[in-house]
């Protein structure tokens with residue numbers, strides 16, 4: 001695992017957007033896995049800016065979703081399908097033909113989960129999966145004690161996650177209890193995992209994920225199992241890292257050709 005400490009969220013966004021652009025330059029139809037929440041927005045803004053400036057051609061990029069609420073009506077503005085279309089797909093100049101996600105409105109949610117896991121594999125697998133981290137250490141919507149081998153499936157949100165996400169809805173009661181999420185085993189199949197965490201509210205979760213034991217109690221610690229995992233944190237989110245100086249020195253000495 002590589003840990004990169006950046007001054008602020010804009011720098012993190014630029015760094016990851018450039019890694020995505022570099023990937024698209026060598027593989028124009030790369031499958032980019034994207035996350036929702038506030039944290040990744042600087043990544044999407046920086047990548048869209050690169051497309052507008054013709055620094056990268058994203059016209060053949062494919063975008064896939066990490067997770068989804070169950071039971072929100074189709075087209076609900078806070079369904080993750082709507083969020084990803086609004087924040088990623090449209091700003092990149094793509095249409096929903098370039099987009100794939102699980103069906104949170106399906107009558108048979110179990111079948112929708114299996115279908116999405118299969119669709120990801122049939123699409124050739126995710127090339128780069130961007131992740132955020134929940135304050136309880138979740139990735140996607142894999143809440144604490146999710147199996148480290150889990151596949152895409154239905155999960156029940158913790159009260160903490162529902163409270164954290166209530167700001168996107170008209171109050172806590174509106175936040176669904178159930179979600180579909182790529183499993184931890186599914187996420188680990190992506191070729192490159194990039195987790196972005198910013199702000200002091202994420203410092204404890206980041207420290208446990210990066211330096212704590214591998215544990216289902218901290219789902220993000222599963223990144224320790226991945227051969228190419230990059231954790232990008234701002235100074236505030238890095239505050240709990242014992243090895244922060246080592247991470248800084250390592251990144252400062254990194255050859256340019258290596259990329260993220």
Ligand SMILES: N[C@@H]1[C@@H](O)[C@H](O)[C@@H](COP(=O)(O)O)O[C@@H]1O
Nearest residue numbers: 035036037038039132133140141
């Ligand atoms: N399912 C999403 C996660 O993928 C995201 O990482 C998390 C953190 O969101 P934020 O970046 O807004 O803190 O929120 C939700 O729970």
